[in-house]
Amino acid sequence: MPARSLFSQSALPPPASILRWPKEVSPVLFIVPALVVYSGFFIYPLVKLLELSLYKWDGILARKFIGLRHYQKLLGDERFWEALSHNFYWMIAAIIVPVLFGLLLAILLSRSSMYGSIIFRTIFFMPQVFSSVTVALIWQWIYNPSYGAINVFLTSIGLEQLTQGWLGDSALVLPALFIAWSWVHYGFTMIIFIAAIDAVDEVFFDAAKVDGANLWQQFRHILLPSIRGALTTIILVTAISSFQIFDLVYVLTRGGPGDASMVVPVYMLESAFTLRRVGYGATVAIAMGLVIVGFSVLFLALRGVYKDEN
Amino acid sequence: MAKLSSPSRRKTSAIQSMAYTAIAGCLSLIVIFPLLWVIATSLKDRRQIIQNPLGLPEVYYWSNYADAWQEGNFGTYFINSILVVIPTALGVVVLSLLAAYAFAMFRFRGKNALFTFFLIGLTVPLGILIIPIFYQMASLKLVNNLWALILPQTAVGLPFAILLLRGFIQELPKEILDAGRIDGCSNWGILRFIVMPLSRPALLSVMIFNIVWVWNQFLLPVVLIQKASARTLPQGLSVFMGRYGADFGLLMAGATISFIPVVIVYVIFQRQFIKGIAAGALSGI
Numbered sequence: 001m002p003a004r005s006l007f008s009q010s011a012l013p014p015p016a017s018i019l020r021w022p023k024e025v026s027p028v029l030f031i032v033p034a035l036v037v038y039s040g041f042f043i044y045p046l047v048k049l050l051e052l053s054l055y056k057w058d059g060i061l062a063r064k065f066i067g068l069r070h071y072q073k074l075l076g077d078e079r080f081w082e083a084l085s086h087n088f089y090w091m092i093a094a095i096i097v098p099v100l101f102g103l104l105l106a107i108l109l110s111r112s113s114m115y116g117s118i119i120f121r122t123i124f125f126m127p128q129v130f131s132s133v134t135v136a137l138i139w140q141w142i143y144n145p146s147y148g149a150i151n152v153f154l155t156s157i158g159l160e161q162l163t164q165g166w167l168g169d170s171a172l173v174l175p176a177l178f179i180a181w182s183w184v185h186y187g188f189t190m191i192i193f194i195a196a197i198d199a200v201d202e203v204f205f206d207a208a209k210v211d212g213a214n215l216w217q218q219f220r221h222i223l224l225p226s227i228r229g230a231l232t233t234i235i236l237v238t239a240i241s242s243f244q245i246f247d248l249v250y251v252l253t254r255g256g257p258g259d260a261s262m263v264v265p266v267y268m269l270e271s272a273f274t275l276r277r278v279g280y281g282a283t284v285a286i287a288m289g290l291v292i293v294g295f296s297v298l299f300l301a302l303r304g305v306y307k308d309e310n
Numbered sequence: 311m312a313k314l315s316s317p318s319r320r321k322t323s324a325i326q327s328m329a330y331t332a333i334a335g336c337l338s339l340i341v342i343f344p345l346l347w348v349i350a351t352s353l354k355d356r357r358q359i360i361q362n363p364l365g366l367p368e369v370y371y372w373s374n375y376a377d378a379w380q381e382g383n384f385g386t387y388f389i390n391s392i393l394v395v396i397p398t399a400l401g402v403v404v405l406s407l408l409a410a411y412a413f414a415m416f417r418f419r420g421k422n423a424l425f426t427f428f429l430i431g432l433t434v435p436l437g438i439l440i441i442p443i444f445y446q447m448a449s450l451k452l453v454n455n456l457w458a459l460i461l462p463q464t465a466v467g468l469p470f471a472i473l474l475l476r477g478f479i480q481e482l483p484k485e486i487l488d489a490g491r492i493d494g495c496s497n498w499g500i501l502r503f504i505v506m507p508l509s510r511p512a513l514l515s516v517m518i519f520n521i522v523w524v525w526n527q528f529l530l531p532v533v534l535i536q537k538a539s540a541r542t543l544p545q546g547l548s549v550f551m552g553r554y555g556a557d558f559g560l561l562m563a564g565a566t567i568s569f570i571p572v573v574i575v576y577v578i579f580q581r582q583f584i585k586g587i588a589a590g591a592l593s594g595i
Contacts, residue, residue, distance in 0.1 A: 027416035048442035114330035
């Protein structure tokens with residue numbers, strides 16, 4: 001058997017024989033299984049999604065081609081815009097609250113001289129492994145108007161006037177859901193921050209201390225510039241994942257009361273399966289996809305830039 | 311760990327360390343308190359919940375667990391979840407390892423185009439494809455079948471796994487690979503006896519991330535599984551939640567049943583979990 005020299009990594013350019021049939025075919029064969037599954041169950045639905053958005057269809061009877069009419073309708077659909085605005089509020093809050101809290105915890109666990117930081121890291125990260133339905137169940141109980149921890153606590157310290165019907169109040173439902181979501185997500189930002197902070201060379205901090213820099217100056221001039229790459233990654237990943245918020249909202253409120261907590265993914269399902277406007281639901285999905293693809297492309301591009309720091 | 315012995319660390323006083331530990335301890339109540347409270351509630355009967363919602367149970371009411379397990383069908387849901395998670399995670403690992411190996415080590419025509427084709431999957435989340443996936447599964451007669459969950463989740467897990475493993479394989483020391491080649495290993499042999507064992511940490515990260523992600527997946531079963539006997543754990547839990555909305559002791563027993571096994575596995579494998587989830591979450595899905 002002739003020696004195979006198909007490695008692109010070798011210092012020498014690959015010999016011409018590489019293009020001959022028996023050897024050329026083998027590397028592609030390694031990719032075929034993944035390619036088949038990926039094309040069949042990811043790319044095919046993606047193409048189908050674009051197609052569905054061009055048809056009026058109830059999911060059962062014959063469908064009717066209507067061109068871009070659904071897109072036109074989407075532009076004038078107030079319920080869609082309201083849901084989209086909720087997604088954006090959610091996203092803006094998401095890149096502030098869990099990111100700052102995660103950073104604070106990471107600094108505490110990684111830079112302070114505390115005891116048992118590994119144990120605390122394990123505890124703080126724990127909600128991240130729970131299913132969102134478990135999280136929904138826990139928070140539904142916390143927010144329960146009569147016996148939930150928050151209202152019972154407020155009553156017991158004499159602040160009864162502050163008790164609320166958290167998830168049933170159209171002004172409070174989104175913040176309440178957001179807090180439940182943040183209870184999970186900060187663990188992710190914390191872990192990435194810890195990895196980034198641990199990678200900073202201790203020498204810089206020692207030098208700063210010799211120069212008399214206080215804690216804020218150490219943070220501002222050493223820590224923050226060193227973790228800029230991680231910060232970019234965290235903000236973009238948080239933006240992307242928070243924009244897709246579905247599980248918690250679907251389980252706890254289905255977008256209610258009224259449309260007070262309606263978000264685009266819930267609206268998409270409602271349009272396609274409850275109201276049986278499949279084509280319109282597909283159009284909603286595409287609109288949401290465009291926002292996410294925009295952020296993802298930005299993320300991939302920036303991640304290339306900051307590769308070393310991650 | 312090395313940092314602890316650096317000069318600046320040694321100077322900080324024990325009092326300061328204790329203060330920091332106390333702060334972390336208080337903050338950790340954010341996680342610990344809800345979980346303990348859920349467990350406490352699960353051990354109370356209705357009267358105790360109404361009279362003393364926040365306190366510890368006076369009488370331990372274990373029957374909530376037996377009732378929840380029976381009423382909630384959690385046994386079936388556990389098995390279904392396992393039957394979805396194992397083939398999906400294995401499928402992603404095996405298929406992505408094969409593809410990543412080819413992308414990392416070989417030159418062939420159309421390689422960059424193919425790789426870019428896979429990268430599309432990193433930008434489009436599974437959620438927006440749920441409508442066409444439902445009609446695809448309907449035409450394949452797979453609605454209410456666990457394969458309806460396995461196939462799309464395997465497909466969507468591939469791009470990131472390939473990206474991660476390709477990067478890892480490219481970093482492997484060339485000398486070992488060359489040695490294998492000189493010893494007469496075939497492409498398959500190099501993959502099997504050199505690349506695979508050396509890639510174990512990366513494979514483990516991919517595996518764990520997919521296990522957690524698939525185990526917790528909710529949108530897909532909500533749309534694709536309508537039959538009670540094929541429900542997965544999160545979906546079954548949400549149905550249980552809808553049905554026993556006012557029976558908090560029972561509900562919290564269900565919640566506890568759903569998180570205790572996860573917590574145990576997580577605490578045992580926490581290092582791998584954190585690594586896997588952090589790596590996977592960077593894919594943005």
